[in-house]
Amino acid sequence: MRRPIAQSRIVRKILLTGARITSEMLEEKAGGIPGGWGKPPTARQELWHQALPAETRSAAEPIWQIDPATLKEMFFIWKITGVLDQLALVDPILADVCNQILEEQLEEAGFKVD
Amino acid sequence: MPSQDILVIGGGPAGLEAARSIADLGYRAILVEKRDRLGGTPDEAGYAALTPDLRNAEEAMNEMIARVQNNPNVELHLGATVVDAKGQAPDFTVTIKNAKESKQVNVGAVIICTGFQHFDPGRETQKYGYYEFPDVITLVDCEKMLKAHRVVRPSTGEPPERVCFIQCVGSRDRRIGNEYCSKVCCGIASKEAIEIKQQLPNAKVFIFYIDMRMYGYWENEIYWPAQEKYKVNYVKGIATEILQRDGKLLVRGEDTTMRRPFEIPMDLVVLSVGMEPSAGTREMAKIFGLKQNKYKFIETIGGALDTVSTTVPGVFAAGACTGPADLEDSISAAGLAAVKAISTVRQAETVKA
Amino acid sequence: MSYVPVEEIIKSQKTPGFKTTPEEAPTEDFHDILFQLEKEGELIVQRVPEPYLEVPTKYGRKKKIPLQKTWHHKSCGQCGHIPGYSTSIFWINRKLGFDYIDPRDQTSCTAWNYYASATSNAPAQAAVAIRNFSSAYETGYFPIIHCGTSFGHYKEVRHELLHHHELRRQVRDIMERLGKKLVLPEEIVHYSEWVYAIRDRIAEHQVIDMSNITATVHPACHYHKLVEEDAVYDPEIYGAQRTAIVTGTLKALGINVKDYSTWFDCCGFGFRHILVSRDFSRSFAVQRKIEVMKEEVNPDVTVTHDTGCVTTLDQSQFAARAHGRKVGIPVMSDSQIAALAMGAHPYKVLQLHWHNTDNKPFFEKLGIDWKKKWQEFEEAVEKIKSGEKEYLTWEDADA
Numbered sequence: 001m002r003r004p005i006a007q008s009r010i011v012r013k014i015l016l017t018g019a020r021i022t023s024e025m026l027e028e029k030a031g032g033i034p035g036g037w038g039k040p041p042t043a044r045q046e047l048w049h050q051a052l053p054a055e056t057r058s059a060a061e062p063i064w065q066i067d068p069a070t071l072k073e074m075f076f077i078w079k080i081t082g083v084l085d086q087l088a089l090v091d092p093i094l095a096d097v098c099n100q101i102l103e104e105q106l107e108e109a110g111f112k113v114d
Numbered sequence: 115m116p117s118q119d120i121l122v123i124g125g126g127p128a129g130l131e132a133a134r135s136i137a138d139l140g141y142r143a144i145l146v147e148k149r150d151r152l153g154g155t156p157d158e159a160g161y162a163a164l165t166p167d168l169r170n171a172e173e174a175m176n177e178m179i180a181r182v183q184n185n186p187n188v189e190l191h192l193g194a195t196v197v198d199a200k201g202q203a204p205d206f207t208v209t210i211k212n213a214k215e216s217k218q219v220n221v222g223a224v225i226i227c228t229g230f231q232h233f234d235p236g237r238e239t240q241k242y243g244y245y246e247f248p249d250v251i252t253l254v255d256c257e258k259m260l261k262a263h264r265v266v267r268p269s270t271g272e273p274p275e276r277v278c279f280i281q282c283v284g285s286r287d288r289r290i291g292n293e294y295c296s297k298v299c300c301g302i303a304s305k306e307a308i309e310i311k312q313q314l315p316n317a318k319v320f321i322f323y324i325d326m327r328m329y330g331y332w333e334n335e336i337y338w339p340a341q342e343k344y345k346v347n348y349v350k351g352i353a354t355e356i357l358q359r360d361g362k363l364l365v366r367g368e369d370t371t372m373r374r375p376f377e378i379p380m381d382l383v384v385l386s387v388g389m390e391p392s393a394g395t396r397e398m399a400k401i402f403g404l405k406q407n408k409y410k411f412i413e414t415i416g417g418a419l420d421t422v423s424t425t426v427p428g429v430f431a432a433g434a435c436t437g438p439a440d441l442e443d444s445i446s447a448a449g450l451a452a453v454k455a456i457s458t459v460r461q462a463e464t465v466k467a
Numbered sequence: 468m469s470y471v472p473v474e475e476i477i478k479s480q481k482t483p484g485f486k487t488t489p490e491e492a493p494t495e496d497f498h499d500i501l502f503q504l505e506k507e508g509e510l511i512v513q514r515v516p517e518p519y520l521e522v523p524t525k526y527g528r529k530k531k532i533p534l535q536k537t538w539h540h541k542s543c544g545q546c547g548h549i550p551g552y553s554t555s556i557f558w559i560n561r562k563l564g565f566d567y568i569d570p571r572d573q574t575s576c577t578a579w580n581y582y583a584s585a586t587s588n589a590p591a592q593a594a595v596a597i598r599n600f601s602s603a604y605e606t607g608y609f610p611i612i613h614c615g616t617s618f619g620h621y622k623e624v625r626h627e628l629l630h631h632h633e634l635r636r637q638v639r640d641i642m643e644r645l646g647k648k649l650v651l652p653e654e655i656v657h658y659s660e661w662v663y664a665i666r667d668r669i670a671e672h673q674v675i676d677m678s679n680i681t682a683t684v685h686p687a688c689h690y691h692k693l694v695e696e697d698a699v700y701d702p703e704i705y706g707a708q709r710t711a712i713v714t715g716t717l718k719a720l721g722i723n724v725k726d727y728s729t730w731f732d733c734c735g736f737g738f739r740h741i742l743v744s745r746d747f748s749r750s751f752a753v754q755r756k757i758e759v760m761k762e763e764v765n766p767d768v769t770v771t772h773d774t775g776c777v778t779t780l781d782q783s784q785f786a787a788r789a790h791g792r793k794v795g796i797p798v799m800s801d802s803q804i805a806a807l808a809m810g811a812h813p814y815k816v817l818q819l820h821w822h823n824t825d826n827k828p829f830f831e832k833l834g835i836d837w838k839k840k841w842q843e844f845e846e847a848v849e850k851i852k853s854g855e856k857e858y859l860t861w862e863d864a865d866a
Contacts, residue, residue, distance in 0.1 A: 050851045051844070053815065053864040054554045055569045056541070064541050067571045073598055073645050074574040080641065081591035090586065111644075236485025239525070239700070240709045240731055245485050248478060255477045262471035271474050291493025357728045364728075390491075 072109040075102045116204040118459045119144055120452075121221040123196055123398060126154015127441055128433030128448040129227035130178040135452035137187035141459070144219055145182065146191045146210055148394060152179045155229060159254045162261035162309065164441060165301045166335040171261075195394075199224075199401050203428020204462035222459035223428045224402065225451045226412065227444075228394035230434035233284025233292070233387040242283065242385055243356050249274075249363055250356060250383045252283075253302055260309045265317075267381050274381035277310055278320040278365060279303040280353045285388030285438075286324060292409065296388030296438040300327045303386045304336040304346070311344040320347045320378070322367060329440075351376070356383060388438065395435040402429050411437045422451040428458050484706045487527030494696045496528060500629045501651060509635055510628075510649045513604045515656075520664040523707070525700045531654050532664040533611065535565035538603040539658075542614030543575035544774040551818025552777060553613055554864075555806035556658050558816045561861060562809055563668060572602040578620035582738045589627060590637045596624045597638050601647040611656050615773030618657040619693030625651060626694060657690060659712050659772035660699055662801050666719035674810040675833055678721040682804075683766045683796075684713045685756065685780060687773035688733050713772050713801045720808045725764040729755050735783060736775035752783035753794060761793050767829050768797045770804055782823045797826035813837065814844035815864040 049057060056065040078084060079102055088095035118141060122133045125147030136143040149158065153175045156164070161171035182188050191210050198209040204222035211217075232254055235244035244250050248268040251259075259265045267274050281303060285296040300323065307319045326348065328337040340346040353367035362379040369376050391410045399406045405413045405425040412431040416423045422430040432451040433444035489496075505512045515531040524530050537560070545552050560567045577595050581587040603610040612618040628635055628651065639649045662669070691698045691710040704711035704718070709730075717724050735741075735752030757780065760766055771777055781798035788794050799807075803817045813819050813835065819826055820841075830837040847863055850856040856863070 047848050047851055048818075048820065049550075050857065051815070051848050051859040052550050052554060052818065053859050053861045054550065054557055056571055057550075057858065064543075064545075065571050066574065070572045070574060070602070074577075074595060076645065077591055077594040077598065077641060080644075081588060081594060083587050083591045086586045086588065234485065236706075236708065237491075239707075243708070245481055245706050245708060248474075248481075251477055255473075255480070258471075258476060259473045262473050263468050264471060264473050266474055268474035268477050289493075355731065359728070 069109065072105055072111065075105055076109075076111045078102070079106065115220060116459075116462050117206075117220040117222040118142070118204075118463060119219070119221045120455045120459065121146065121196075121206070121208055121219065121224045122227060123224065124154065124227035124229060124394065124433075124435070125149070125152040125192075126227060126229050126433070126444075127156065127175070127178065128229070128435075128444040128451075129154065129225075130182050131445045131448035132225045132227055132432060132452045132455075133188050134178070134181045134185070135449050136456065137182070137185045139452070139456055140187070141456055142187050142189065144189045144191065144210075144221060146194050146196055148193070148195045150193045152182065152190075152192070159232070160258045160261050162257050163305065165298065165305045166332050168305065168309075196398065196401060202426075204459050206428070222462060223455035224430065225422075225448070225455050226395070226398050226402070226404075226424075226429065226431045226435055227433050227448060227451075228398050228435045229392050230389040230395070230438070231392040233296075233390050235283055235385050235387055237290055238283055238287075238385075241355055242280065242353075242383070243358075244385060247356065247358055247363060247383075249381065250385065252385050252387045253279075253299065253306060254387070256306050256310075256384045260306060260313065263313060265310055265313055265382075273314050274317060276318045276320070276378075276380045277307075277382045277384065278322060278353075278378070278380050279307060279384045279386055280365075281321065281323040281326075281386045282352065283385040283387050284390070292388065292390070294388075294409065294438060295327060297327070297329070298438065298440045299386040299388055301329070301332045301336055301440070303384070304328070304332075304340045306384065307346040308336065308340050308344050311346065318347070319344075320349055320380075322349050322351060322353045322365075324352055325350070349376075389434055391435065398435070402426055404429060404431070407437075409437075411435065420454075421447050422454055428455075430454055484702060485708060487523070487525070487700065487702070487707055489527045492526035492528065492696065494526070497625065497629060497697075498653070501625075501653070504629065504635075510651055511604065513600070513609065513650055513652045515653050516609050522660060522664050522699050523701050524697045525707075525710075526696055528697070530656075530660070530697055530699070532656055532660050533609045534665070535560070535567060536608050537565070537567045537611040537661070538606055538608035539567060539569050540573055540576075540599060540603075540610050540612045540614075540617060541569070542617065542774040543579070544778065545613065548778040548782075549774065549800070549818070549821055551803055551816065551821060552774065552800040553802075554816055554818060555800070555802040555811060556613065556662075558806050558811050558861075558864065559662070559669065559802065559809065562672065562806075562811075563665070566608075568606055568608045570602065570606070573599055576614070576617035576620055578616050579738065581620070582616075583742050589634060590641070592620070593624050593628055593634055593638045594641045596621050597628075597642060597649055597651070598645065598647060600652060601642060601650045603652070604648070604650040609656075610652055611658050611661055613658050613774070615657065615687035615689040616775065618655060619689030621655050622694035622697070625655060654697070657712075657772070659690070659716075659801050662772075662805055663699055663712055663715050666716045666805075669716070669805045669809060670719045670721075672810075673720060673808045675808050675835070676721065677804075677808055677833065678723070679832060680768065680829075681723045681725055681764065681766045682717055683725060683727050683760045683764050683769045684717065684730065685734055685769060685771040685776055686710050686712060686730070687771060687776050689773060713770055716801050716805060717770060720805065722804075725766060727760045727763045729759045732756060734771065734776040734779045736779040741775070741779065748779060749783040749786055752779050753787040753792065756780060757784055757787070757794050757796055758792065760796055766796060767832055768799060768804070768826075770799055770801055772801050784824045795824060797824050797829050798822065799826075812843070812864055813840050815847060815859060820844070 058065045122145045133143040133145045194212040197211045200207045350371045351369040353365050355366045357364045407413045430451040432447040516536040519531040521529040699712050700707045701711035704715045735748040741748045784794040
């Protein structure tokens with residue numbers, strides 16, 4: 001069963017890290033890649049994220065900044081177009097978790113999903 | 115005013131046959147050809163031999179031309195094109211223009227024989243490097259070499275030791291929009307492979323194909339002799355790219371019989387380019403208001419039982435302007451178009467009487 | 468039989484090269500449908516802001532590329548892998564005095580999820596795309612896409628929307644509930660097309676001579692193999708026989724671009740492969756790309772223009788290196804190379820410390836003192852660590 005691994009990686013990341021698929025490649029815990037810089041520089045990565053001149057840098061997170069409202073708009077699209085129903089067909093547990101997060105967030109934002 | 119003259123546009127095999135048939139049946143043909151000489155693509159591209167009978171192309175075309183050139187029933191306009199058409203059968207007014215002047219003629223029916231053009235392999239981007247590598251040539255280039263008895267690698271001028279043909283370049287290809295089979299390339303490639311072996315008996319010749327489409331008697335006339343007598347190697351599988359390495363061409367692809375990829379060094383690669391409507395065909399369709407199919411060939415409306423009538427009554431189309439066609443098809447359709455055009459002007463005459 | 472110089476005849480026939488003619492294009496011009504639907508009130512078309520530049524595309528049509536007033540649709544794979552890819556784009560904009568927006572009102576295109584897991588559907592993908600386009604439209608800035616995947620995917624979404632009334636209706640309904648409109652831009656523009664279009668301007672601002680550099684180019688599959696008709700093909704580059712993107716930019720910078728036999732192959736990323744069969748990706752990147760480049764060209768750098776390609780080619784070399792194989796080609800995006808040529812800082816702007824393959828020999832060949840530059844970056848990081856500064860600013864980046 002390889003498919004759920006693939007989709008759980010992506011769906012979980014998009015949901016939980018702010019609509020971004022982010023890198024874990026340099027992190028030790030992800031079996032990271034010790035590149036030209038010797039040991040995985042996990043500890044320094046937080047600082048490196050702040051050492052970015054782009055305005056949408058996100059301190060301490062390997063993501064670009066995104067407006068919470070924007071994120072909820074995307075959740076709304078996923079919810080009403082049945083993306084999570086499709087997810088439930090291959091990974092019901094993950095779909096449950098995602099649904100719960102989505103519903104809370106959408107309710108908070110005042111979206112009607114029906 | 116209704117006319118009994120018939121306009122034939124295009125002086126290739128189909129146009130020559132249509133004009134000759136009209137003249138033989140006692141009517142007058144006005145033949146317009148944009149080049150300064152007759153003979154069409156076989157002459158322009160310098161074909162060595164005709165498919166499938168390997169008859170000398172120049173000699174065969176000269177015979178066809180001779181029947182038309184000094185024929186009192188054929189009015190010739192060389193170096194001229196049709197630039198405008200008005201009216202309807204049997205009363206068309208057509209403007210013919212040459213370098214010096216424009217002239218209007220009155221005709222009762224029209225036969226379009228403007229043919230095809232060879233697919234430009236530059237459109238198969240990223241695959242075969244026709245414009246990149248001197249030793250990648252087309253079937254047409256190969257005909258020129260065969261005619262001159264100088265099959266050589268353009269990069270060195272030396273005869274090749276290993277030659278391959280790649281089939282379906284510009285045909286049966288959804289990606290570039292040409293889903294159709296060009297019908298003749300399998301036969302022509304096999305014919306050229308035989309001729310190469312006749313001229314260079316020590317060369318190794320390969321043909322990479324999707325499937326070999328050898329219609330009717332071509333199977334016995336070309337396909338089996340190529341394999342049995344001339345030892346041409348047929349490899350099922352399409353070549354996907356050509357690279358240059360160590361002064362040779364490296365042909366990559368997949369052998370679908372053996373189910374494995376191949377990389378074979380070659381000295382000369384011949385792309386079996388297919389047929390597309392010529393610029394003249396597209397232009398005439400516009401001038402006469404004829405429906406074209408999605409590939410811009412002129413559409414004939416009679417299905418299997420009438421291969422020459424178009425969407426405009428009194429305007430007929432014959433040969434490769436209606437779709438990929440071999441010589442046999444083109445000549446047959448030209449005769450039929452001549453008969454139908456004559457029938458159109460005769461009926462008009464009968465009604466008038 | 469008289470001698471005929473057939474080889475000369477054939478060569479001279481080829482000399483003028485291939486001519487692209489829009490009339491012979493095998494595909495429709497999507498603009499015709501786009502503007503017709505606009506006329507019918509089905510959608511809004513956001514025009515490319517003037518003054519724009521024009522670049523030639525595969526079938527000889529022209530594509531409008533905005534110079535500035537651009538809205539930067541960033542890639543969701545860049546932030547944690549190669550953020551310098553985006554910062555370099557912004558830096559070039561700033562250096563040339565161009566107005567742009569780096570928006571927060573932008574989501575992932577979610578195409579990676581769609582392609583790799585199939586847990587999405589046409590209305591969802593189209594609605595995510597249009598939500599982003601609509602957000603750009605609201606700002607009055609024109610979208611420019613950083614990611615090859617998003618670029619290719621959005622063009623597929625455009626095709627679906629232009630041909631399916633029902634899909635347009637579904638997306639319009641969703642947008643209405645979000646208080647947005649169904650907006651499509653007049654052109655879907657990849658950032659590398661912008662870099663390509665302004666390559667001469669970039670070259671005018673070049674401060675680092677790169678004429679001793681040899682590079683190979685990897686054109687991204689999702690750039691030139693998906694909806695290929697509006698990818699840049701230029702008769703001046705490869706005779707329009709393959710995409711001119713990246714190569715044209717490098718040539719303008721005086722870099723010696725060399726060919727290698729597997730240029731058409733994927734970088735190894737392959738969508739599903741990088742997720743479910745990463746070893747395959749790594750092997751492919753090394754064996755089909757990096758080792759071939761090394762053996763045939765031995766370049767100083769290889770340059771590409773998509774998030775997945777930069778990361779896969781770069782971050783796949785470590786394992787092969789451990790096995791003593793012939794690897795070790797630094798990998799960068801065209802935006803990073805262009806910014807470097809214009810004098811951008813290799814760590815503060817290009818952010819090359821996120822990259823994996825050793826690029827120090829490359830810097831040494833260019834005469835750039837990487838030790839000094841690294842020290843400058845470390846000092847900037849120290850200031851953040853000590854709380855003296857919160858972030859690295861654009862001013863810091865150029866200090």
